[in-house]
Amino acid sequence: QVQLQQSGPGLVKPSQTLSLTCAISGDSVSSDSAAWTWIRQSPSRGLEWLGRTYYRSEWYHDYAVSVKSRIIINPDTSDNQFSLHLSSVTPEDTAVYYCARDQSSSGWFDPWGQGTLVTVSS
Amino acid sequence: EIVMTQSPATLSVSPGERATLSCRASQSVTSNLAWYQHKPGQAPRLLIYGTSTGAPGIPARFSGSGSGTEFTLTISSLQSEDFAVYYCQQYNNWPLTFGGGTKVEIK
Numbered sequence: 652q653v654q655l656q657q658s659g660p661g662l663v664k665p666s667q668t669l670s671l672t673c674a675i676s677g678d679s680v681s682s683d684s685a686a687w688t689w690i691r692q693s694p695s696r697g698l699e700w701l702g703r704t705y706y707r708s709e710w711y712h713d714y715a716v717s718v719k720s721r722i723i724i725n726p727d728t729s730d731n732q733f734s735l736h737l738s739s740v741t742p743e744d745t746a747v748y749y750c751a752r753d754q755s756s757s758g759w760f761d762p763w764g765q766g767t768l769v770t771v772s773s
Numbered sequence: 774e775i776v777m778t779q780s781p782a783t784l785s786v787s788p789g790e791r792a793t794l795s796c797r798a799s800q801s802v803t804s805n806l807a808w809y810q811h812k813p814g815q816a817p818r819l820l821i822y823g824t825s826t827g828a829p830g831i832p833a834r835f836s837g838s839g840s841g842t843e844f845t846l847t848i849s850s851l852q853s854e855d856f857a858v859y860y861c862q863q864y865n866n867w868p869l870t871f872g873g874g875t876k877v878e879i880k
Contacts (some may be wrong), residue, residue: 652814653815671875679880697871697872697873697874698860698862698871700868700870700871702867713867714810715868716868731782749816749817757805757822757864758805758864758865758869759807759819759862760807760819760862761818761819762808762816762818762819763816763817763818765815765816766816767822
């Protein structure tokens with residue numbers, strides 16, 4: 652059974668970088684079929700796909716246009732996890748952030764991490 | 774971007790009754806539609822993908838139907854554990870997009 656465990660701070664100051672980690676058990680971040688994804692949810696934006704990383708003989712990354720200039724999603728093969736880094740945050744980045752697996756890179760997500768509420772405030 | 778619209782926003786149903794949730798896409802997503810259940814403080818849970826394929830372990834009372842732009846999630850006989858928010862999501866076009874959710878509450 653695949654499980655995703657999120658970690659990271661719940662409070663980030665404006666202009667700083669939001670960083671979260673998602674630890675994977677029961678699968679590999681280097682899977683040649685899965686894609687590892689970050690999604691966020693806020694009252695103003697609803698559920699919003701942010702980006703993904705996946706391995707197909709080499710590493711690939713796709714990012715949402717809305718955050719493309721500020722986002723990095725990195726795999727960590729040593730610890731079998733992946734991370735989200737979102738720079739230059741503003742209060743509009745306040746949201747619950749979820750990691751999720753796209754098992755066959757089809758576009759649907761299972762499972763999801765437990766979610767992390769990140770508040771951007773000074 | 775494909776806009777997903779769910780209705781109603783809130784559905785009040787008695788336990789044991791049938792619940793029908795709707796999801797409309799602003800353009801065709803063929804059959805590339807998924808449904809999720811989300812309870813407060815928990816991770817969203819995949820219910821249905823490919824419009825009508827149940828995810829492993831999902832009870833048979835959950836079923837999905839539709840194609841193109843109109844989709845339906847039906848819960849045949851609501852159990853107490855089914856009261857939650859339900860989201861649809863299209864994965865036919867990038868960016869992937871979600872509906873705003875339908876809250877199923879106890880009547």
